[in-house]
Amino acid sequence: MPSTDPLILFYTSYFGRPVDIAAIPDCAPPVAWTNDRRRIAEATAVVFHLPDFREIGDARKYPGQDWVAWSMESRQNYPLMADPRFMRHFDITMTYEAGSDVWVPYLPGIRLWEAARADPVLLKTEAAPAVHFQSSGIDRSGRGAFITELSRHIGVDCYGRHRPNRQLDGPDLGRRTKIETIGRYAFCLALENSIAPDYVTEKMFDPLLAGTVPVYLGAPNVAEFVPEHSFIDAASFATPADLAAYLRHLLETPQAYEAYFAWRSKPLPTRLAGWLGGFDTPTMCRLAQLVHQRLQKADNRRARLPSLPFGPKAFLRTRLQRWRKRF
Numbered sequence: 001m002p003s004t005d006p007l008i009l010f011y012t013s014y015f016g017r018p019v020d021i022a023a024i025p026d027c028a029p030p031v032a033w034t035n036d037r038r039r040i041a042e043a044t045a046v047v048f049h050l051p052d053f054r055e056i057g058d059a060r061k062y063p064g065q066d067w068v069a070w071s072m073e074s075r076q077n078y079p080l081m082a083d084p085r086f087m088r089h090f091d092i093t094m095t096y097e098a099g100s101d102v103w104v105p106y107l108p109g110i111r112l113w114e115a116a117r118a119d120p121v122l123l124k125t126e127a128a129p130a131v132h133f134q135s136s137g138i139d140r141s142g143r144g145a146f147i148t149e150l151s152r153h154i155g156v157d158c159y160g161r162h163r164p165n166r167q168l169d170g171p172d173l174g175r176r177t178k179i180e181t182i183g184r185y186a187f188c189l190a191l192e193n194s195i196a197p198d199y200v201t202e203k204m205f206d207p208l209l210a211g212t213v214p215v216y217l218g219a220p221n222v223a224e225f226v227p228e229h230s231f232i233d234a235a236s237f238a239t240p241a242d243l244a245a246y247l248r249h250l251l252e253t254p255q256a257y258e259a260y261f262a263w264r265s266k267p268l269p270t271r272l273a274g275w276l277g278g279f280d281t282p283t284m285c286r287l288a289q290l291v292h293q294r295l296q297k298a299d300n301r302r303a304r305l306p307s308l309p310f311g312p313k314a315f316l317r318t319r320l321q322r323w324r325k326r327f
Contacts, residue, residue, distance in 0.1 A: 006044035006291055007032045011059055012052040019049075027285035029292050041306070045092070045291045053080055054321065057314030060306040066091040066294055068287065072104060076140050076194035089309040091294075094287060097198045102287050106201045107225065110276040112209055117264045121211040122183040128155035129251060130215065131185040133178060133203075135161040136193060141217055143191035146240055153244035156189065175206075182210040186257070187247055190231070192218030200225045207231075213250075213260045215243070224271065227263035 008031050010019040021033045031044075040046060041062060048056050050071040061067060069090035075081035081095070094102040132147060150156060157166040159181065168177060182188045188207035192199060200219045204226065207214040214231040216222055222233070237243040250257040267273070281289070308315050 005030045005032045006288075006295055007034060007039065007042050008045045008047060008288065008291060009033075009037070009040055009043040010035050010047045010049075011037055011040065012047075012049045012055040014049050015051060019047075024284045025282050027282075027288040029288070031288040031291060033284075044295055045287075047094075047287075048090070050078055050081060053078070055318065057310045057318035058322075059309070061089070061309050062306045066291060068092040068094055068102075070094045072096050072106070074140075074192075074194040074196045074199045076196050076199075077138060092287070092290060094283070096200075102283065102290060104283050105198070105225070105275070105279075106205065107272075107276065107279070108205050108209060109279065110273075113268060113276070116209045116211070119211065121261055121264075124184060124186045126157065126184045128157040129185065129247060130154060130156045130187040130189055131182055131212075132156055132158045132189040132191070133160045133182075133206075134158065134163070134191070137162055138193040140194035141192050143193070143217060146191065146217060146234070147189060150189075150240040150244055153241050154247055157185070179206060179210045182207055182212050185212055186251060187215050187232070188212045190214040190216045190218070191234075195219065197221050204231065211261070213257070215247070227266070227269055227272070230260060230263045232260075 010021070010033070013019070018035050021035060024033055034043075037059075040060060043062075043065060045066040045068055046059065046061075047068040047070050048059070050069055051073050067090045069081075069087065069092070071078065071081060072095065075097075080086045087093075092102065093100040094104055096105055097103070098105070130150075134143075147156065147158070158164050159166055159168065159178075168181065171177070188210070190203040190207055192201060192203060195218055197219055198221065200222050204214055204216055204218070204222065208226065208230060215234055216231050217234040219225075220235075222231070232243075232246070234240075234243055237246065250260075268276070
């Protein structure tokens with residue numbers, strides 16, 4: 001028998017690849033998931049990954065159907081997220097921004113925080129005081145110029161695909177290797193690719209979990225996402241040279257340096273712990289719950305014809321792009 005559960009369609013790819021539906025856990029209340037665009041007329045909700053916006057133009061919107069704008073990327077990198085003319089076509093937002101209908105921050109889960117608090121801080125065995133991981137060349141934060149100038153005043157080992165000066169000592173086992181490498185350094189440069197409120201990514205959290213002090217450049221409200229006195233705010237220094245002088249002071253003053261780890265012996269801040277408790281339900285299941293809630297208020301969408309929200313030109317352009325990809 002056909003399922004009577006609401007259908008949620010992922011209309012676009014996720015950075016060029018189909019969304020892995022098999023990885024989505026069972027949700028309560030239940031929904032059905034699909035990547036098949038041909039089923040859009042059946043869909044209760046349609047999810048669009050905004051960084052793949054070029055795939056959106058030929059979507060038909062059915063009356064009563066919810067469209068979901070999904071992105072974990074900074075709106076500085078994808079200005080369409082800040083364009084009211086574009087965003088008015090979506091009924092639900094699912095992004096890193098705290099005001100989203102389904103909030104998806106980069107925050108680690110509570111178990112990772114507790115494990116970090118229980119683990120001892122590793123000895124800092126590397127000759128260079130600071131480490132930096134970067135694979136993308138995107139730079140809307142000024143991090144390229146920042147690290148170039150900082151490196152003139154203090155040693156920085158750079159790993160990753162973007163301008164490395166150091167290679168991993170052993171095999172690359174992914175995040176595990178990254179965390180273990182960061183843990184051997186006194187400081188980790190946590191430099192976001194752009195600066196936007198709430199855009200606090202794993203660049204901040206990886207050093208905290210590794211037992212290293214993050215030197216952060218990014219979201220102006222970053223302090224809301226981490227324990228007090230757990231990081232160094234690069235923006236609070238007039239120049240990279242001033243920051244380097246402070247880092248050297250910490251290295252020469254062990255008591256001052258160790259104060260940045262005091263948070264590990266305390267309960268997490270009430271605000272942060274409250275947020276983490278709300279993320280026990282997986283992201284897609286929180287979306288499913290919201291779709292169920294909104295479905296109860298939806299009109300009969302089959303009573304009227306679908307529309308082309310982005311117009312006939314966008315429809316034809318997108319269809320042409322799809323045709324070209326097939327040949």
